[in-house]
Amino acid sequence: MARRPGGRQRWGAPVASAAVTLPMFDPGDDPGPDFAELLRRQGLAPQAPPGSLGDALRIPHGTTVVAVRYADGVLMAGDRRATSGNFISHRSIEKVFPAGRHSGVAIAGAAGPAVEMVKLFQLQLEHYEKVEGAHLSLEGKANQLSQMVRANLPAAMQGLAVVPIFAGYDLRRRVGRLFQYDVTGGRYEEQDYAVSGSGSMHAGTVVKLGFREALRREQVVDLTLEALWQAAEEDSATGGPDLLRGIWPVVVTITEAGYERVVDAELAERFEVLLERMRATRSAVGLGGAPAGADHPAGPGGDAP
């Protein structure tokens, strides 16, 4: 790639070395609609750290994200906590982002590289759309993300792993689709639900038990909130709803109509219902006393704390 800064430049020769010039390339050397490649050519691509970060530098990590297929498409959700070791570093970070009109990406792992990856991914989709004059298919987007996760592998080896979930509404097949990844960029399409992050085991179990074909929107929102609640109960790195500050998980639906965030007021209401139900269950099984309507007074509540 012969770059000729200054001097006589031929038409088509790369004339750019900084971000604010007009990058042009020879036809055989053109990066096409690939924004990540363009960044590499311009020397702007993010670099992996030279050595392991170890424990000395505590990098914020994001935790639990969930995606579930339902009747109208898919739902994605993530808690709001980022942790650095045993500290809570942020209470209100967001881990679910739009990726074009009909898909979204949710991240777990080292927060800095993860947010950067999402930013690059979004830009890549937009760049492709503008250069090519066409949208990428859902499958194409999933593969793009796979390549970006793979490119992050050296950083992952140094302790900056990012493991996203990608989900969207496939306009050609008219269904919601889910993709899970591993740190090597392995891409696995899931049928019913996908989870990632430290609380994923508990969240995944709740979703797995509650999943049914063609859930309605309210049902799937409730199921996901319960999954995040249970993950927050068992995993210290996952944040529950913050009633004091009014911080709720990010929950979005992606349907034929596009990407839409569920408003906080609705989440607050649904959490209230969820908590009410849990209180009722606890008082039924918990402290003896057999409240009215308790069906199974001889539950496992005998050894209540």
Next chain:
Amino acid sequence: MSMPFYVAPEQVMKDRADYARKGIARGRSLVGLRFADGILVCAENPSNTLRKISEIYDRIAFAGVGRYNEFDQLRIAGVRHADLKGYSFSREDVDARGLANSYAGILGQIFTHEMKPLEVEILVAEVGVEPAGDQLFHLLYDGTVLDEHDFSVLGGDAEAISERMSAAFADGLDLGRALATAVAALSGPDRTLSAAELEVALLERGSGRRFRRLDDATVAQLLGPDAAGEDDGGEPVAAVSGGDVAAGRGVAGATARTQPGDEPAPAPDGGAGDEPSDEPSDGAGDDAVPDDDAD
């Protein structure tokens, strides 16, 4: 071994300019103008896939006339410029002025240093947060930048269209009226252009990505019943091969169908050289200025 003939630099420049102007004049024109809610760009283009108008960034649009492959290369470079700048700094920092200057640099560079100048004119438009912030930068083949206020006309027939535009333009037109004004100026008194022969896009005031194309149905509806009626008259002529110049020929054919009357034939445009791709100078030694697209 042979010594090249000496040619005066003035002559070289003049020849290049003539060459570029001739190439540009062969294509169809376009108009960009301010209206109440932003900026409207309207081009005569029968192709539904080879675009003259496209999105660069949130508030910036690009439009080109002349040789398709050349302005399309410039468009892609502009998208790269904008996306890189937005990535390095922030989305708000991407502006039309910086982009227009970069375009001017490369157009000027190529005009003076290359064998062949680019046969293009381009428009870089930015919609402001307030109407006062709207910008239209019109760039010529040699890198000249024109900062235009109300409207901008690019292409072969620019002078006549500009006259019609300045007679009809008013501040704060609504979308329908602005489109009608642009279309009337593009078509002139002797022709009518149907929605299928137009490419229309908007930059609407607001935040986020403001570029929006209007499809044929919307355009026909905005232009009213008289224009909508002709929609199915001529099947869309998608001329793919030589880009814009070829597309121009398609329009000439469609025009002949849609209007019964007086004009003898759109032949000068249609007949000029069948193969536009590499030697556009084959137009039988006519002189420079846009006479082959005369009205």
